[in-house]
Structure formats: C-alpha cells, structure tokens
Amino acid sequence: MSQVVKLRDIQERALKELTNRLDNYDIFSLQMPTGSGKTLVALAFRYMYDYRTLVCVRTRNQLMPYIRDAVKFFNTIPGVHLNKGRVCLYLNTEDTELIRCRSCPNYKQTAGIPPETFRRLKAALVRAVAKESLTDPYLLVDRVWGKLLGKGGDLSRIICPYHLFRALDGKALVCTYPFLTYPHLRYYLINYRPEIIIVDEAHNLEDAFKTGWRSITYEAIVRAREELAEYERSTGNSAKAGYYVLSLVQSWFESINRRYGQIEEKVIDPSEYIDLAKEGNAVLEEYASLVSSIVRYKKGRYRRRRVRFFNYRILAFLDLLTDVYAGVEDLVLVLNKGRAELRRYRLRRLYRQLFGPFEGSKVIMMSGTMPSANYLTKVWGIPSERFYVIDLGTRYGKFTCVINRRVSSKYEYRRKEMYYKFAKLLSGIYSTARKSVLAVAPSYEFAGEVGRLLSMSNMSLVVEVEGTRVGDVYERVRKGRYVIIAVAGGKLTEGVEWVGDDGSSLISDVVLLGIPYPKPTEYEELVREYISSSSNPDLQFLYQKERAWVLIRQAIGRAIRKKDEECTVWFLDWRYKDGWWQYRIAGLGTLRR
Known part of the structure; x- marks a missing residue:
C-alpha cells in the first residue's frame, strides 16, 4: 500500500471484497448506500493499493468529489481528463x-x-x-x-x-461518461491502459450507451449554409459541393419531418434514407475536402472565441449514416422531436462495446442503486462466469411505505381527471409533511400537468423543467418548505444533496406519482424486442420494471442523509399492488396498509 487512511467499516469491507477477488474475476458490481463513501473506495485503488486507475462519472459536477477527496485525504490531486x-x-x-x-x-x-x-x-x-x-x-x-x-x-x-x-497523476485519471461511451473520444482512455476501471453511478450507463452518436437539426443545416456563405465571401473560394450536399440533406430532413412531425423517438426505416446515404456517399470525399478548408479558415479567424463547425457536424452525421446503411456500424436512425440521431439499440452488447477495447482491465461498476445481477448479465450482456456481485446494502435510515390504489400513470389514463386526483393527493401529503416533499413524476409533461393544477394553491412549489438549475432550486428549498415536483432520472433526483446547514435532510416525504416506465416509443419498443429475442420474452418485462425500480430507488435516496433519519414513501399507483413490486417495496421498510 502507498498510503493509509482511516476508513469506515463499510469502506473497508468493500475494498477487502474487491481486492481479494481481483485475481479470479474481471467484472464487479458494487452496491453501497448513498453517502457511504464510494468516492474514497475508488481513490483507494490508486492511493492505497497503487493500481493504475480510471474513474468515470456521469457529469462534470461529479468530478469534484474525487478531486476534493484526493486533496482532503491524500494531499494530492488526480489526473482529470477535461x-x-x-x-x-x-x-x-x-x-x-x-x-x-x-x-x-x-x-x-x-x-x-x-x-x-x-x-x-x-x-x-x-x-x-x-x-x-x-x-x-x-x-x-x-x-x-x-x-x-x-x-x-x-x-x-x-x-x-x-x-x-491529464498529467497531474500518472496513475489516476477521472473523466466523464462521454469519453468512455463515444468511440471518437475514447482513444486516449484506451491508450491510458488502466488496470482498474471504476464506473460511478453505473446504473446510468444504459442511458449513456443509448445516447445519439451523431445528430443533425434544421437549425444546424441553416447555420451550415451561412457558414458556406461566409467562407466564400472571406476567401473567394467556391463552396459549390457544400451547397449540393446541404440541399440533399435539407430536402430529406424536411420531408421526414413533414411526414412524422415532432414525434418522440421514431425509428426511421433504411428505405427512408437510402437515397440520402447513396447520393451523400458519392460526394462525401469532395465535401470532406471542403469542410477541412472551412475548419482551417475558422480556426484562423476565431482564435480564442466560441466557434461551432456546422458543416463538420453535417459531414460527421452523413459519414456515419453511410456506414450504418452499409452495415459497418450497428446503429439505428431515430427522429426525436425534430432531431435526427444515430443511436445504439442492442443493449446486450453494452458491456462488450464499452469495455471490450480495454484488454486486461478490471471493471468495477458501483452505485447505490445497481441493477440486479440477473439484469446485468441478461440485458447488459456481462459474462456471468467472470462476474462477481458485492451487495453492502442500499440505504440508511428508516422508511415507511404507503401504497395508494386510487390513481395510475398508465398512458391510457393520463387525462385531466387523473392529474387532478394526483394533485389532490399530493396536496394532502404536503399538508401533514414535516419538511419539504419530493414528488417524482414519470415525465416532464406529467410533472407540468400536476404542477399546473397545484400552482393555483398557496403552497410553495417548484416544478422541474428541462432547463432547471439545481443550485437555484436548492437555495429556495433550503430556506422554506416546498413541494418539489421532479422528473424520474432528472436533475433533481440524481446526485442532488438535499441537505440543510446542520447536515440533515430537507426532505421528509417522497411521493411516486405513478410508475416511471419508459415512454412507449418506437425506439424503446425496438430495444425491448431485441432484448426479448436474444433470450426469452420475459426479459422485456424485466427491462421495464428494473429500470423503473432503479429510478425510484434513486429518488428515495434523496431523503436520507443520516442513519437515524426517517422518511415516508408514497407509492401512488394501483399497479404497485403487483407481487413483483410488493416484494421490493416491503424490502425498503415498514409497509403501512
């Protein structure tokens, strides 16, 4: 060992379990309660055991705990891949x-x-x-x-x-998920050759895996035309090849949007982009040469200024699209609210595609809400013979659970009358709550509908939208008692510390406004079909329920910051009476009938 630090019992158990089995297993799932010190466990592999360590976190804000703890406990700072x-x-x-x-x-x-x-x-x-x-x-x-x-x-x-x-520590590097999940960004991590790869908040890997590689919007096409015009005016060079390509792309993009509108996650059949792929491929080399010239021109003109390369983005999208059409890349084209995106969909290839290139590295996936071993092997494709699960618990504190059977968030019931029932129940819970109430909606639309009904009351209310700033909401909740209507998997339920000045939780009640199942889009249906066809039909139900359960556990974890704290969890949906849900809810704490 390089350095010795006083660890908590649970941290010592985690490190002992992991280090004793590194010779026999390659992949680990580490379940530790929120607030139990997973960050220090990860840093210990470098600073106590001297392994060449790579840590991947979901967001750039989550980089700071690793930097701060390295300074606090080891008086050093790890390398950071910015x-x-x-x-x-x-x-x-x-x-x-x-x-x-x-x-x-x-x-x-x-x-x-x-x-x-x-x-x-x-x-x-x-x-x-x-x-x-x-x-x-x-x-x-x-x-x-x-x-x-x-x-x-x-x-x-x-x-x-x-x-x-990057060079601050030759044997410790922390980075965010995109550098792991995007092939065009992760070459440095592969060359880094880590002995240990640690993925923090690993339950989020699935969403990161499915994020679009390349995408285009109508605005990007318009700005690319403006970029061509500027290039011609400033250099006197012709951009004829660029205008031709943009005409192809714009014509296709407008026709596909006229056909489907602002639909969510519509899977586009290859027959609907065959002409674009073929014609685009025929002029790709000439367009690429022009784009290189545009990039050089803008680099020279806009030094030390914010700059975007719109034709480069169009080129990157077209290049990948032709590879998809030719079968070189296994992606699908998805139209999502006016944006065309190329995405992965074969979840059973997640482990192989993300970690396969890291030959010889041990992978530790850790979270306070890790999916089950069954899910990780059957849905993420983790080889079971090389896989070891360490479960050190999911929570601190005491939970009282209540199921209400008068409402449901099923899509066929999402009408004004149902939203009103949810709002009325939430209002009643708030009236008796000791502190703020964290209500968790399955979508932004659902949160908005319930929030609109509650906004007419005199309660203090915050409703999460896609541009919500966590810091602003936290400051308001810290000073008063609020109803926070958050979105499952959103900014206000993932990694947020709702803690007062005395270190105790600001939340006394968590309310599940229905079940946060993924929206039944064509893309989600394609993902489910692939999972079920890979092994057995029951896996698509496992896929839906496990994902929802992870989101629920993440939200519930926001309410407990100390071992002796208490929280009431309200499950508002009659589907929670199903045996699968009953078993898991009963495992949280006391189930009040």
Whole structure:
C-alpha cells in the first residue's frame, strides 16, 4: 500500500471484497448506500493499493468529489481528463476532436515542464482546491488561467490546462461518461491502459450507451449554409459541393419531418434514407475536402472565441449514416422531436462495446442503486462466469411505505381527471409533511400537468423543467418548505444533496406519482424486442420494471442523509399492488396498509 487512511467499516469491507477477488474475476458490481463513501473506495485503488486507475462519472459536477477527496485525504490531486474544446487556449468549441495538439506551442511547453516546476504547479492546484468551494473543475481552470490570460504577454508560453490536468497523476485519471461511451473520444482512455476501471453511478450507463452518436437539426443545416456563405465571401473560394450536399440533406430532413412531425423517438426505416446515404456517399470525399478548408479558415479567424463547425457536424452525421446503411456500424436512425440521431439499440452488447477495447482491465461498476445481477448479465450482456456481485446494502435510515390504489400513470389514463386526483393527493401529503416533499413524476409533461393544477394553491412549489438549475432550486428549498415536483432520472433526483446547514435532510416525504416506465416509443419498443429475442420474452418485462425500480430507488435516496433519519414513501399507483413490486417495496421498510 502507498498510503493509509482511516476508513469506515463499510469502506473497508468493500475494498477487502474487491481486492481479494481481483485475481479470479474481471467484472464487479458494487452496491453501497448513498453517502457511504464510494468516492474514497475508488481513490483507494490508486492511493492505497497503487493500481493504475480510471474513474468515470456521469457529469462534470461529479468530478469534484474525487478531486476534493484526493486533496482532503491524500494531499494530492488526480489526473482529470477535461473537455479539450472547453479549456483550449486558442479555440472554444464543442467539436473537441477538431483540436490538434501536436503542433501547438503550448503542448510542447507543457510536455517540457521541469519536474520542480510541475511539482509547484500541482501544489498550487491542491491549495486552490482546499481553499475554494468549487462545484466544477472548469471553474478552477477559469480562475487560475483567467488570471494568466488577463495579464497579457506571450500566449504561447502559458502552460496548457488540458495537458497539465491529464498529467497531474500518472496513475489516476477521472473523466466523464462521454469519453468512455463515444468511440471518437475514447482513444486516449484506451491508450491510458488502466488496470482498474471504476464506473460511478453505473446504473446510468444504459442511458449513456443509448445516447445519439451523431445528430443533425434544421437549425444546424441553416447555420451550415451561412457558414458556406461566409467562407466564400472571406476567401473567394467556391463552396459549390457544400451547397449540393446541404440541399440533399435539407430536402430529406424536411420531408421526414413533414411526414412524422415532432414525434418522440421514431425509428426511421433504411428505405427512408437510402437515397440520402447513396447520393451523400458519392460526394462525401469532395465535401470532406471542403469542410477541412472551412475548419482551417475558422480556426484562423476565431482564435480564442466560441466557434461551432456546422458543416463538420453535417459531414460527421452523413459519414456515419453511410456506414450504418452499409452495415459497418450497428446503429439505428431515430427522429426525436425534430432531431435526427444515430443511436445504439442492442443493449446486450453494452458491456462488450464499452469495455471490450480495454484488454486486461478490471471493471468495477458501483452505485447505490445497481441493477440486479440477473439484469446485468441478461440485458447488459456481462459474462456471468467472470462476474462477481458485492451487495453492502442500499440505504440508511428508516422508511415507511404507503401504497395508494386510487390513481395510475398508465398512458391510457393520463387525462385531466387523473392529474387532478394526483394533485389532490399530493396536496394532502404536503399538508401533514414535516419538511419539504419530493414528488417524482414519470415525465416532464406529467410533472407540468400536476404542477399546473397545484400552482393555483398557496403552497410553495417548484416544478422541474428541462432547463432547471439545481443550485437555484436548492437555495429556495433550503430556506422554506416546498413541494418539489421532479422528473424520474432528472436533475433533481440524481446526485442532488438535499441537505440543510446542520447536515440533515430537507426532505421528509417522497411521493411516486405513478410508475416511471419508459415512454412507449418506437425506439424503446425496438430495444425491448431485441432484448426479448436474444433470450426469452420475459426479459422485456424485466427491462421495464428494473429500470423503473432503479429510478425510484434513486429518488428515495434523496431523503436520507443520516442513519437515524426517517422518511415516508408514497407509492401512488394501483399497479404497485403487483407481487413483483410488493416484494421490493416491503424490502425498503415498514409497509403501512
């Protein structure tokens, strides 16, 4: 071991279980209660056992606990794989893969840092983390490098934050999910050759796996035309090939949207994009050459400014679409509210596609709400003979569970009368609650309908929408007693600490407004069909129920921050009387009839 830190009993148990079995198993599922210290368990593999460790988290905000705990317990800071397009000194862009580092003077400057200078820089970052209250590592970059850039001088002599943060620890690296799930971004992680890969909040891997690789919108097509016009005006070069490609794409995109409108997750049959794939492929090489010229032009003109490369995005989408049509890539084209996306759908290939390239690495998936071993092997395709499950419990505190059979969120019942019943029940629960009430809706639309009915009352109310800012909501709830209508799997039920100044929970009641089953879209139906055809028809029901149960457990976990706290959980749907649900609800705590 490299360093020794005083651990909790549950952390010691987790590490003992894992390290004793590393020689015999390759994949682990680690179930630990929320708040039990999973972050320190992950860091221990590097700083106590000296393994070359890669940690993947869902969001950039979840990077900070690893940075803070490394500073707090080990007086060091791990390597951080930041978004290159967010911290590059010359180019601010979402199209990260267009930034080339090898010829950059700042890359060479960073690679040649003397050891003593590197130690001073790292120590300064450690002090900054210990001193500042930061929720995001990019804020650390902004504060430190912002001061350097503000002084002026020779920009080429400034240390590159992207490469410095990656090099902070040669045997510990933390990153967000996209660098693991997107093939065009994860080449560095594969070359990093970690001995241990730890996926935090691993129940979210499924959604990350199904996120679109490449996509286009009507706005992107319009902006791409504007980009061509600007390029022609500024350089005098012809963009004829680009206009031709955009005409093809726009004609197809408009026709498919006229046919289906703002539908959610409509699977587009290959026959409906065959012409686009064939004609686009015929001019792809000429268009790619033009796009390269446009990229060079914009890089030169928009140094140190926010820039988007719209024709590059169209090219990347077309290139992948032709591969899908040719059978090179196993994806489907999905139209989702006016956006065309290329997505994975074969869930049984999740483990192989995400972790197959990491030859020889041990994989530890950890969460407070891990799916069952049955689900992980049969739905995610984890090889059972190399797989070991460690279950150290799911919760602290005491739960009282209540099932109400007068309502249901089934789609055929989602009418004004049903929303009114949910609103009335929620209002009654709030009237007797000791603290704030966290109500969990199956969708944004459902949350909005119930919230609209409650907004006419005099209660303090927050309704989650897609652009909700967690910090703003937290500040309001910290100062008063609210009804928070959140969305299952949304920002207000995943990873949020509803904690008061004294460290206790701000939530006394959690209300499940129905069952958060996935919306029955064509894409979800395709996923379910593939799962059931792979093994047996019952798996599609397992897929639906397990996903909903994970979302429910995540929401319930928001209410307990200490071992002695209590919470009442209200299950508002008559379908919770089903035996499958009854068994799991009874396992949470006391079931009040």
